[in-house]
Amino acid sequence: MINRVSALVLRYMYLYRRSLARLGEVFFWPVMELLVWGFLTMYLESEDVGMTVSYLLGAIILWDVLYRAQMAISLSFTEEIWVRNLLNLFVAPLRTFEIPLATASVGVIRALVSLTLLSVLAAVLYAFDITAVGFALVPFVASLLLFGWAVGLVTMALVLRFGQAAEALVWGVPFLIQPFSAVFYPVSILPVWLQPLAWSLPSTYVFEGMRAALASGVLDGSLLAMAFVLNVVYLILGTLFLGLTLKTVREKGYLSRIGME
């Protein structure tokens, strides 16, 4: 029995030797979770519970917008690999940008449906009214959708490059940015050396803006403006990265290999 079990252990360990994504499951994601919950604990210890519960519920609802937008692009694309339909799409008369455009459109629908569902449930179960954020809710959601698309483009590029080995990234990449986006706690909770990283993410401005709007009912226009400027930058970078990756996978033959996996 020991031989048979050890043979299977060996079979699973072989996978870790060549897969960064699987190594990420061991090292990276647990660290990300520790960071989020650690910073959240620090924040809760320093605050009165009153508004904090509202902040957390608002954060959960808005975070889901970013998550769904990203997932719609990267998961839809990954599904085409799973069902071996990718090459059918790449030989159809489609322009390259039309695939992410279609999946991003699905992302808007998915995010808005989830947003509505979570908002209603939060109102019924926890008496939390997301519309208390006010008119700012619309640009906040729009900003998170745009950032979700940018992250989705990068994830799509990684899936194109690494194929099914990068599947874990489809679910994992948003959590790579979550600890630094000040989703559940303000930027001030982060160590000073991490704060510039947080301020380089458009999502940080949205969550800071949401907390400010919930506390005072006032929308800080500068936070919103900065979020949109950064979104434009990230969308351009995401598009360039995807374009460059497409060129590379065509040159190296990865596209046809992934399409027939």
Add this chain to the structure above:
Amino acid sequence: MSEPVVVVEGLSKSFGGVEAVCGLNFTVGPTEVLGLLGPNGAGKTTTIHMLLGLVTPTAGRVRLFGMELDTNRVAVLSRLNFSSAYIALPSNLTVWENLNVFSRLYGLKKPRKKIEELLELFEISHVLNRVTGGLSSGQQTRVNLCKSFLNDPELLILDEPTASLDPDIADKVHQVLNRIRNERDMAMIYTSHNMAEIEKMCDRIAFISQGRFVLEGTTAELLAQSGRASLEELFIAIARDRGLPGEAP
């Protein structure tokens, strides 16, 4: 004389210093069927994928319908289609849903009539509303072929299209392909490991070995050139690198 629909000049591809395809030159006329024959790893699929823009050549040029694919992607791809034993339609959609999606991608405004005609042609009308993943491999292959005829392609590229079919269904597929060819102009590039199929379907055959065309012509010409009794014997000789008559092994 009609212009060729495929013109390939000096097509080469290397992967990390390994030459997969070396300096191929060929054309395919508007009603011609070119068979690509060769052992596994000879470069057939890489060649086809370069024609389709899935792999970027290291050197050389491909012109389809007189145009470069890079700069005329939509115009070129809307006039051709592709089917392979190694790709599939989404298994979780019904046959109708899959073919409806691809009809729209190929610009058909009201696809139902076309889809029903194609399913009838391939004798699988009864699977219209069935989930694609629940079909037999023969039915799935024929649904894939229906997809590849949605746009009435002028060029059809088939990579081992009957690899998963029993001889009866494979024969029916051959009959349908020949019937469509008789009804209208259509060029085909066809790969298969079934010599009888290649002989039946192709006007001209190119043997690829180690990325190079080693023989090209009709079946009769190839057998005469090589001094072999059958395509199968010739295939085995090339695959085992025994060389051709007059060549050092």
